[in-house]
Amino acid sequence: MKVFVAVVAAVLALGACESGSDGRDEARQERGPGVVAPGKPGEPARTLSPEEAAKALPDGSPNSADVEYAQMMITHHGQALEMTALVADRAGGEPVKRLAARISAAQEPEIGAMRGWLKTHGKDERTDSHGAHDHGAMPGMATEEQLAQLRAAKGKAFDELFLKLMITHHQGAVTMATTVLSDGNNVQVEEMANDVIAQQTAEIHRMRTM
Secondary structure: OHHHHHHHHHHHHHHHHHOOOOOOHHHHHHHOOOEEEOOOOOOOOEEEOHHHHHHHOOOOOOOHHHHHHHHHHHHHHHHHHHHHOOHHHHEOOHHHHHHHHHHHHHHHHHHHHHHHHHHHOOOOOOOOHHHHHOHHHOOOOOOHHHHHHHHHOOHHHHHHHHHHHHHHHHHHHHHHHHHHHHHOOOHHHHHHHHHHHHHHHHHHHHHHOO
16 A cells, blocks of 8 residues: 555656646646556556546544554653663663663654644643553553662662663554554654654664673
């Protein structure tokens, strides 16, 4: 479907560039280039006119999965920042400190982007659904007991617990992002989710080697 969308967009853009180029505009608009749309399994492909192709473009309006993802991921990222804020005073090794700095540098702007997206679409940052985003509804979230243990740890013990909790936290974020790619409908949310998957999967691999 994504390939088809890209083909449609390219054809429509080509049509726009050709308009007004010479006296044959009207004839070109009447004919227009065809767009081959792949058929469903077992069905042949179809050739659509530019008008039909434009109508076939998916509606990118946000659905409930998109909104819920943004709302919940703000809380999810917020806990990651809470954990990284402990690193400077408690971590024993420089690798953990550098990792925490990268996580903070990436997730703070992502929170801002998701807040901006929600505001643009007239949605609140928080909702009463899922128990006002109870931590238990989000995969990978550390419990209050685990956070208390992290706050009490120092040196090597802190590093080990931090990496353990952050790997689980990242895995939860990847799960949430993968889910919205299946259930969501908005291209901006799709892009944000793909960024989360790529970045946090790479960080999981890095943390497992530390």
